[in-house]
Amino acid sequence: MHDVIVIGARCAGSATAMLLARKGYRVCAIDxxxxPSDTMSTLLVFPVGMDCLERWGLADRVRASSCxxxxxxxxxxxxxALSGFPWSPHGIQETLAPRRTVLDKILVDAAASAGAEVREGFxxxxxLRDGDAVVGIRGRSQSGGACEERARVVIGADGMRSGFAAAVGAEKVVERPALTCCYYSFFSGLRATRVEMHVGVGRSGVVVPTNDGNALVSVQWSHGQFHEVRSDIEEHHRKALAELSPELGERMxxxxREERFVGTADLQNFFRRSQGPGWALVGDAAYHKDPITAQGISDSFRYAELLAxxxxxxxxxxxxxxxALGDYERRRTESAMPLFEWACRTAEFRAPSGKTRDLIGALQSNAEDTSRMMGLTAGTVLARDFFQADNIARILAS
Ligand SMILES: Cc1cc2nc3c(=O)[nH]c(=O)nc-3n(C[C@H](O)[C@H](O)[C@H](O)COP(=O)(O)OP(=O)(O)OC[C@H]3O[C@@H](n4cnc5c(N)ncnc54)[C@H](O)[C@@H]3O)c2cc1C
Incomplete structure (x- = not known):
């Protein structure tokens, strides 16, 4: 009998397991x-996620990985073009972008070091139910044997297509259509030292320096372009980057290219009901949004803390x-909804209005407000605050 079983052991699951084990609970995390295991991601850990890694004592392990x-x-x-660093309430001045083989392994090991029993290949x-309440799980261990495990609480951290959410009947309570698709790969010799975001109409590109001296280069297109892009990924990736930035096109x-291209059009936007008798959801299983704002890892961390x-x-x-679980879901939704709305809006790739171009022009000589504007993408500044009429008027006037 465990206190808590966590299904899924990446950003959301291992973080939740680690935090509960550190509080002294008997935790079993399965995956x-x-x-180390890879998963689809453009790797960026923004200030909110960096703050968690620092407080949990894991940031130095990530840095030590050649990241x-x-x-x-x-x-x-x-x-x-604007240059700067996003504003953060905790004064974080650093983004890390570790390979997921690196980050997720550090998190799994941290959960195990905290005392959680981690079962891989499970x-x-x-x-398992007792009346309405979830009291455990059925599964298959790495050796193939069927087994049952019981716990006072079972947490689903098994990702966007969560089988646990389906098993408990956690319906989607907010849902939007998919807006984008993406393809990325890893490149050597790119001369990339900073996070580069290139925003265009109908597409955007991002350059992310990561482990081993390589840079991840990703392009996101409107969802409707997926089949066309897939017909020749390399050429569409090359062409989009050259058009977004001729200078980047030259460097490319x-x-x-060091690895194959990876991509998807299955980028869902939803909130699921995230708790019930004896169970809760966290991470992508609970709430998923377009990765264009690169918030999924940071959100997994912050809501793992709230749930723990x-x-x-x-x-x-x-x-x-x-x-307590009802309050977790309410507070999570209140805090995540503005980020969800902003991700959906960004993923529409609207053409910038004349006023938006004026605003970007005015920001070029204004480091403080550029930092706040970047905070929109980093999830540290809310659109409803930044775009208040008097704030925009002040920036344009200055
Ligand atoms: C293209 C793309 C780019 C992204 N870029 C970024 C970015 O730059 N920055 C950022 O912050 N976020 C990014 N994200 C989002 C981020 O990767 C996710 O939000 C984050 O990984 C969610 O973590 P999670 O632990 O909830 O789920 P997942 O990472 O999906 O992990 C779920 C785990 O559950 C396990 N599992 C599933 N089913 C079972 C089962 N039946 N039994 C046992 N185990 C099971 C899986 O093996 C997996 O390990 C991106 C996402 C995509 C798709």
Whole structure:
């Protein structure tokens, strides 16, 4: 009998397992993968996620993996480019972009070091119930044997296509159509030292220096372009980057692709009901948005903390568990909804209005407000605050 079973052991699952094990609970985290294991991602850990890694004592392990410390961003809108670093309430001045083989392994090891039992190669197959309440899981271990495990709380951190959410009947309560598709690969010899974002109409590109001296280069297009892009990925990737930035296009010609292209058009936008009797969801299983704002890792971390605190309140009987989990879902939705809306809006790739171009022009000589504007993408500044009429008027006037 465990206190908590966590299904899925990447950003959301291992973080939740680690935090609960550090609070003294008997935690079992399972994953069908064995680590190190790769997964689809453009790798960026923004200030909110960096703050978590620092507080959890894991940031230095990421840095020690040959992952470059990125202290500058460029956001280019055609011929208008802004440089700076996103504002953060905690004064974080660094972005890291570790390969997921690196980051997820560090998180799994941190959960195990905290005392969680981590079972790799374990496939979740179904839930055990007592009346309405979830009381455990059925699954298959790495050796292929069927087994059952029981716990006071079961947490689904098994990603966007969560089988656990399906098993408990966690329906989508907010849903938008998919807006974009993407393809990326890893390149050597690109001379990339900063996070570069190139924003265009109908597409955008990002350059992300990562481990081993390589840079991830990704292009996102409107969802409707997927079949066309897939007909010749290399050519569409090359052409989009050259058109977004001729200078980047030149650098790409001298770079060498080190791995195959990876991409998808299955970039869903939804919130699921995220708790019920004896269970909760966290990470992409609970809420998923277009990765264009690169918030999924940071959100997984911040809501893992919120959920671990709620589970602790319930299991220690400071509060009824159902009330604590209900509060977790309410607070998560309140805080995540503006980020969700901003990601959906960004993913529409609207053509910038004349006023937007004026604003970007005015920001070029204004480091402080550029930093706040970058905070929109980093999830540290809310669109409703930044775009207040008097704030925009002040920036344009200055
Ligand atoms: C193209 C792309 C680019 C992205 N770029 C960024 C970025 O730059 N920055 C950022 O912050 N976020 C980014 N994201 C989002 C980020 O990768 C996710 O939000 C994050 O990985 C979610 O973590 P998670 O732990 O919730 O789920 P996942 O990473 O999906 O992990 C779920 C785990 O559950 C396991 N699992 C699933 N089913 C079972 C089962 N039946 N039994 C056992 N185990 C199971 C899987 O093996 C997996 O390990 C990107 C996403 C995509 C698709």
């Amino acid at each position: 069908k993968a064995t680590f 470059p410390s990125l202290r500058s961003w460029t956001m280019a809108f055609g011929d208008l 496939v979740f197959e179904g839930v 010609r001298a770079a060498r 605190d709620a589970v602790d309140e319930g299991l220690s009987r400071r509060r009824p568990l159902s009330e």
